[in-house]
Amino acid sequence: MRVPLSWLREYVDLPVGTTGRDVQAKLVDAGLEVERVEQLGAGLKGPLVVGQVLTIEELEGFRKPIRFCTVDVGRANGTGEPQEIVCGARNFSVGDKVVVVLPGAVLPGDFAIASRKTYGRTSHGMICSGDELGMGDDGTHGIIVLPPEHEVAADAIELLQLVDEVLDIAVTPDRGYCLSMRGVARETATAFGLPLRDPALLDVPAPNSYGYLVKIDDPAGCDRFTARTVTGLDPEAKSPIWLTRRLQKAGMRPISLAVDVTNYVMLELGQPLHAYDRSRLDGAIGVRRAEQGEKFTTLDGVKRTLDSEDLVITDNSGPIGLAGVMGGANTEIADSVTDPETGAVSGTTDVVIEAAHFDALTISRSARRHKLASEASKRFERGVDPQAASAAAQRTVDLLVLLAGGTAEAGVTELTAPGAPRTIAMRADHPDRVAGMDYGRETVVRRLQEVGCDVYGQDELVVTVPSWRPDLAEPNDLAEEVIRLEGYGNLPSTLPQLPSGRGLTARQQLHRRVGRALAGAGYVEALSYPFVGEGVFDQLQLPAHDAARQVVKLVNPISDEEPALRTTLLPGLLGALRRNDSRGSHDLALFETGSVFRAGPRPGVAVRLPVDRRPTAEEIATLNAALPAQPRYAAVVLAGAREQAGWWGKGHPADWADAVQAARSLAVEAGVELVVRQGQYGPWHPGRCAELIVTLDGVETVIGHAGELHPRVVKAMGLPARTSAMELDLDRLAAAGGGAVQAPRISTFPVATQDVALIVDASVPAADVETALRKGAGELLESLRLFDVFTGEQVGEGKKSLAYALRFRAADRTLTAEESTAARDAAVALAGQRTGAVLRGA
Numbered sequence: 109m110r111v112p113l114s115w116l117r118e119y120v121d122l123p124v125g126t127t128g129r130d131v132q133a134k135l136v137d138a139g140l141e142v143e144r145v146e147q148l149g150a151g152l153k154g155p156l157v158v159g160q161v162l163t164i165e166e167l168e169g170f171r172k173p174i175r176f177c178t179v180d181v182g183r184a185n186g187t188g189e190p191q192e193i194v195c196g197a198r199n200f201s202v203g204d205k206v207v208v209v210l211p212g213a214v215l216p217g218d219f220a221i222a223s224r225k226t227y228g229r230t231s232h233g234m235i236c237s238g239d240e241l242g243m244g245d246d247g248t249h250g251i252i253v254l255p256p257e258h259e260v261a262a263d264a265i266e267l268l269q270l271v272d273e274v275l276d277i278a279v280t281p282d283r284g285y286c287l288s289m290r291g292v293a294r295e296t297a298t299a300f301g302l303p304l305r306d307p308a309l310l311d312v313p314a315p316n317s318y319g320y321l322v323k324i325d326d327p328a329g330c331d332r333f334t335a336r337t338v339t340g341l342d343p344e345a346k347s348p349i350w351l352t353r354r355l356q357k358a359g360m361r362p363i364s365l366a367v368d369v370t371n372y373v374m375l376e377l378g379q380p381l382h383a384y385d386r387s388r389l390d391g392a393i394g395v396r397r398a399e400q401g402e403k404f405t406t407l408d409g410v411k412r413t414l415d416s417e418d419l420v421i422t423d424n425s426g427p428i429g430l431a432g433v434m435g436g437a438n439t440e441i442a443d444s445v446t447d448p449e450t451g452a453v454s455g456t457t458d459v460v461i462e463a464a465h466f467d468a469l470t471i472s473r474s475a476r477r478h479k480l481a482s483e484a485s486k487r488f489e490r491g492v493d494p495q496a497a498s499a500a501a502q503r504t505v506d507l508l509v510l511l512a513g514g515t516a517e518a519g520v521t522e523l524t525a526p527g528a529p530r531t532i533a534m535r536a537d538h539p540d541r542v543a544g545m546d547y548g549r550e551t552v553v554r555r556l557q558e559v560g561c562d563v564y565g566q567d568e569l570v571v572t573v574p575s576w577r578p579d580l581a582e583p584n585d586l587a588e589e590v591i592r593l594e595g596y597g598n599l600p601s602t603l604p605q606l607p608s609g610r611g612l613t614a615r616q617q618l619h620r621r622v623g624r625a626l627a628g629a630g631y632v633e634a635l636s637y638p639f640v641g642e643g644v645f646d647q648l649q650l651p652a653h654d655a656a657r658q659v660v661k662l663v664n665p666i667s668d669e670e671p672a673l674r675t676t677l678l679p680g681l682l683g684a685l686r687r688n689d690s691r692g693s694h695d696l697a698l699f700e701t702g703s704v705f706r707a708g709p710r711p712g713v714a715v716r717l718p719v720d721r722r723p724t725a726e727e728i729a730t731l732n733a734a735l736p737a738q739p740r741y742a743a744v745v746l747a748g749a750r751e752q753a754g755w756w757g758k759g760h761p762a763d764w765a766d767a768v769q770a771a772r773s774l775a776v777e778a779g780v781e782l783v784v785r786q787g788q789y790g791p792w793h794p795g796r797c798a799e800l801i802v803t804l805d806g807v808e809t810v811i812g813h814a815g816e817l818h819p820r821v822v823k824a825m826g827l828p829a830r831t832s833a834m835e836l837d838l839d840r841l842a843a844a845g846g847g848a849v850q851a852p853r854i855s856t857f858p859v860a861t862q863d864v865a866l867i868v869d870a871s872v873p874a875a876d877v878e879t880a881l882r883k884g885a886g887e888l889l890e891s892l893r894l895f896d897v898f899t900g901e902q903v904g905e906g907k908k909s910l911a912y913a914l915r916f917r918a919a920d921r922t923l924t925a926e927e928s929t930a931a932r933d934a935a936v937a938l939a940g941q942r943t944g945a946v947l948r949g950a
Contacts, residue, residue, distance in 0.1 A: 110146075111292050112357040113273040119293035119305045128273030134299035139592040140286060141278040148242065148357065149271035152216055156270075157184040158254060158262040159191065159208035159235070161200060167227055172196060174227050177235065181208050182261030185232075194231035199250035207236040207252045207264045216242040241270055244356040255346065269353045282579040284490025288378025291576070298558045298593060308377055308499040310506075319521030320460050321392035329419040330395040330431065331525035332465040332494050334501045337386065337517040338508045341366070343444040343455025345512040360483070366441045366459055369507045371483070378576070379463055379492055379500035380484035382421075382429060384439040386458040391424035393460070395431065405437045406430060406480070418474045419466060431464070432471035432488040433480055459508070463501040465494040468578075493576035498522060530573045534583040536566065539590040543599055547590060555590045615740075618842050619701055621777040622742055629773060631699040631744055636680025638702065639670040644679045647824040650790040658707045660736045673705035673736070677743035678791060678835055682825055685745050689828050695748035696828075697762065699770075701838065706737040741812075743835035744770045747828040764796045767814040767834040771800050774836065778845040786873045789813045791821045791833065798875075800836050802844035811844075812836025855917050859890065860928035864936055865911040865948035867903050872943050874910055880945075881912060884938030888923065888931045890915045909948050 113128050122131070128145035135142050159179040167174040175198075178190040185191055191208060200206055210233045213221045219240075223232045237251050238244065258267065265271060277286060285291035290307055297304040320335045345365050347355075351372055352362040358375050362368050370381040384393075398414035404427040405411045414420065414427065421429035421436075429435040444455035472489035475481050505516045536549040553563045560574030573580045580586060591599070612620070623633065645657050659672035674680065677700050685696050714734045717723045723731075746762035753759030768784055775782035780802050787799030787810070797815040801808050814834035822831055868877060874894055881892055896911035903909045914935065916928045939945040 109277045109279050109287050109292065110357065110359045111275040111277060111289065112354060113275065114269065115289060115354055115357070116275075116293055116296060119289065119307060120297045120300065120302055122296075122300065122302070128275055131296060132275060135275070135277070135292075135295060137595055137597065138295055138299045139596070140283070140292075140295060141280070143276045143278050146274040146276060148274060149216065149265070151214060151218055152241075152265065152270055153214040154263070154265055155184050155210040155213055156236075156241075156264045157181050157208055157210070158258050158260055158264055158267065159206050160260050161202050161204050161206060161235075162190050164202055167194075167229070170227060173198060176227075176229050179206065179208055179235065180260055181210065184208075184261040185210055191232050192230065193233050193235055194226050194229050195235045195251070197235065197237065197251040200235070200253050205254040205256055205258055205260075207241070207254065207268070209234045209236055215240060238356075241268065243268065243270070243353070244359075244361070254349075268349060269357075272357060274357055279490070281490050284487060284578075285378060285493065285576045287487050287490065288374075289376050290496075291378055294560070307503070308493075308496050310499045310502050312498045312502045313518075313520050315520045315522035316518070319517075319519035320386075322521050322523055323392055323394045324523055325394065325396040326419065327525040329397070329467045329470050330464055331467075331527065332497050333393075333395060333521070333523045334461075334463040334497045335393065335521035336461040336463075336501045336505050337458070337519060338461065338505055338512075338514040339386075339458045339517060341457045341459065341508060341512040341514040343442075343457060344453050348511060351511075364441060364443060365512055366456065366508065369504055369511070370461075373500050373503045373507070374483065374487070377493075377496050377500045377503065378487060379496045380432065380487055381500055381504055382435050382462045382484075383441055383504075384428070384435070384460045384462065385441050385456045386460050387456070388439045389423050389428070389460060393428075393462070394422040395464070396420060396422060398427065402427060404428075404430075406434045407437055407440055408434065408480075409437065412478055412480075415474075415477055417470070418477070419470050421462070430474060430478070430480070432466040433475050433478070433485045434482050459514075461501050461504050463497040463504070465492060465497055491576075491578035493574075495575040529575075530581075532571045532573060532580070532583060532586060534569050534571060534586055536569050538583050539587040542584065542587040543591050543594075544602070545594075545599065547594060551594065552590050555593045556586060558593065559589050561586075615839075615842060618778060618845075619740065619838065622701060622774055622838065623699075625773050625777050626699040626742075626744065626770065629697075629770065630750075631697045631770070634681060634684040634698045634700050635702075636677075636684060636700060637666075637670075638674050638680075638705070639666065640672050640674045640679050641670045642672060647821060648676075648678065648791045649818055649821055649824075654790065655706070660705050660707045675704050675706060676835060677702060677704065677741050678745070678833060681743055681745045682827060682831075682833070685747060685828075685831070686826050689747065694828065695750075695752070695762075697744065697746045697750070697766075699742070699744040701740060701742045703738040704741050706739065708736060739837055739839045741835060742774060742838045743833065745831065745833045747831045761830070762832055763830065764793075764798070764815040764832050767816075767832040768798050770834050771798075771812065771814050771836055774838075774841065775802075778841045780841055780844045783808065783875070783879070784814075785875050787813060791817050793818050800834075802841060804840060804844050809840065809844075811840045853919065855919055857918060857920075857922050860916045860923045860925070862914045862916065862928055862932040863911065864914065864932060865896075865909050866936065866939060866945040867907050867909050867948050868943055868945045870899070870906050870908045872945075877910055877939055877943050877945055878912070880939040880942040881914070881935040884935035885914060885916070885931050886934065888916045888918060888927070889935070890917045903948065910945075 132142040132145050159181040162178045162180055165176040167176055175195050177193050177195055179193055181191050209221050211221055211223045223230060235251050279286045294304055320337050322333050322335050324330050324333060347362055347365045347368040351368055355362050355371060360371055366383045370383050374380050397416060398418040398420045400416040402414040403411060419431035420427040421431050428439045442456045444453050446453050466488050468489050468491055471485050475485035508514045509516055536552055539552050540547050556563050556571055562572040564570045571586055650656055656675040659675055661672045665671040681698055681700050685698055688696055715730055717727060746766055749759055750762040750766050751760040772782055783801040785799045787797050788794045789797060792813055792815045797813055799810050800812040801810055812835050816832045893913045895913055898909040914932055916923055916931055
């Protein structure tokens with residue numbers, strides 16, 4: 109909501125010298141979010157005056173039409189002579205009154221005006237458009253043409269109200285009454301402790317039986333409908349400058365007088381209105397639910413198919429408006445048209461004004477269903493004061509009579525559904541107990557009265573809520589009003605006492621170590637949304653029966669394209685990698701840790717918990733039982749160079765081995781022995797995929813995969829070539845650890861190194877050979893490393909040579925050569941037994 113300070117002063121007598129910043133500070137203290145204060149006309153300096161066009165000469169020989177004009181600006185130029193100005197606009201004629209900026213002036217944006225030679229003539233100033241003066245869009249995108257009654261040489265800065273301050277307020281859904289000058293003025297008056305001149309306090313004639321006929325078939329959707337008729341409007345009447353400028357400052361574009369008046373009253377009182385051309389209405393106005401599939405065209409020219417839940421305004425011809433959202437094109441106010449032969453002017457002369465109150469939920473759903481958000485729907489879905497309808501209709505009638513020369517018909521239609529004021533019972537000390545402060549009964553009553561409540565009682569208060577505050581429904585709402593008006597800044601700051609002896613859980617500690625380990629290895633953490641579309645599983649080449657395809661779907665997803673909760677971290681990480689690669693960052697290493705969501709065999713249904721008491725243990729257990737399993741995963745993705753080339757070497761491209769090493773580093777943090785074997789799973793290349801295995805309860809369990817992604821996955825997801833990835837289940841990795849990580853022991857005895865080269869079939873995985881060597885070497889083996897793989901004629905066709913470095917060390921003595929050799933021979937023997945390995949050269 110944009111609130112011009114000059115308009116606000118009409119309802120609240122702010123102290124002299126009060127600036128927009130002062131008002132902003134007060135409103136923020138009262139709980140309104142004032143995002144900024146816009147300084148209109150900042151840096152503007154005259155002379156800026158009204159001028160009258162005397163002559164227009166069309167200049168030839170240029171790419172675009174150019175006109176050389178003389179303009180009467182009176183004595184504003186110091187000489188009284190006509191001002192010579194070059195202008196390219198075409199929307200003005202000889203005799204028109206225009207806005208002229210003279211040399212020496214400065215326009216918004218620090219644009220200094222001086223005499224200059226252009227198009228072969230000297231231009232002494234400019235004839236101004238609204239955009240050049242920072243006025244906003246007036247619909248013409250041309251020169252400002254003023255009404256003829258304004259005097260030549262008058263100050264245009266004052267006439268056009270170019271200098272002002274505008275407060276830009278972000279109105280939350282529960283404060284819909286602040287989508288009006290009336291609501292903001294009430295808050296301002298309360299904040300400054302000043303009286304309010306309520307613009308809704310008008311003399312409104314009583315309803316009678318000879319107003320325009322209205323029939324309401326759905327009183328639940330429309331509980332109030334006021335109709336007024338104005339006849340004899342001048343179709344050539346234009347909106348006055350003060351009206352158009354207020355609309356522009358509030359962020360709305362002037363259209364025509366009748367429409368501008370309804371928009372102005374909506375901004376002033378918060379009540380959306382609509383004006384119908386009475387000559388285009390066919391019979392009585394009705395309010396009903398639409399028929400399924402019914403069609404009609406809205407004011408924006410779009411033909412819409414209606415839903416049976418939509419509320420529509422009708423006449424005998426069918427729908428003429430989508431209630432609370434947008435009117436229909438078939439009853440639109442007609443622009444004035446002049447007959448070129450007779451000079452007669454035609455246009456709308458008789459209008460019917462609608463001021464109604466509609467159900468907020470119905471309007472909200474219709475606006476979203478048709479993707480048609482409007483200023484009216486924005487207010488109705490947040491709650492409009494139903495008591496303001498008759499005042500808004502009267503205000504509209506008064507302005508049309510004043511500005512367009514119309515006549516208000518005596519007939520007044522007002523249909524209302526039975527209703528009673530809302531009351532709330534509350535203890536007088538309830539705000540004290542909520543805030544932890546002693547406000548006292550007098551303060552509580554005074555603050556509630558300031559927001560428009562009627563308050564009765566002593567210790568037990570009975571509060572009647574004003575019609576414009578539908579958000580006040582229970583004692584806590586009233587307590588919030590007292591607290592915010594007394595100032596949130598005055599609430600005592602009390603820090604909670606933390607229980608001693610508690611720290612991070614073992615699970616939390618592991619997650620932190622995992623994050624630090626991956627960051628230390630050069631990975632960058634990426635946080636992605638936990639939502640996916642089911643099509644991503646096809647891109648990942650997952651089989652139809654894969655458990656990852658069993659997703660939990662949301663009832664109200666943020667995006668219809670991603671309605672499910674993720675079962676893997678890879679889609680979000682790969683999406684982040686793709687975006688960064690497309691923006692020129694080609695060497696990437698990203699990681700993420702987070703929950704995935706696994707649907708059970710029979711999805712549960714969450715129960716609605718009560719809010720008036722603490723849920724019981726059984727209710728909480730029922731709710732938890734309905735939740736999907738949420739194990740925590742860790743994943744990495746890599747592409748491009750893992751190490752850049754330079755004077756130090758050729759560099760190193762990221763490959764499957766880096767992804768496997770990332771898994772090994774996580775296993776080290778968890779204190780788990782990770783077994784890496786060749787595997788095959790959807791997203792990964794079948795020949796470059798490793799299974800990540802741990803022992804859980806004595807059983808080897810696959811907890812993840814690592815390696816290079818399948819080329820088809822890379823192509824389907826638009827990823828860089830040779831992208832690698834790793835993903836594993838952190839919870840099962842932690843469970844395999846079985847306790848605190850044991851720090852390594854540093855032995856004082858020397859190490860004994862033995863190298864072996866084993867020849868095996870090319871099909872034998874190196875991991876199987878390594879496992880056999882570790883088992884056979886026994887407790888003396890400290891570490892084992894594969895440092896070379898060789899194939900060629902020397903080892904034979906279909907064979908490969910694997911060279912390992914074995915380090916032996918004892919904790920209590922120096923090993924002899926015989927002991928280390930015996931351990932090596934035992935390792936080689938077991939490897940030969942299990943994998944058929946033989947010593948190279950033997």
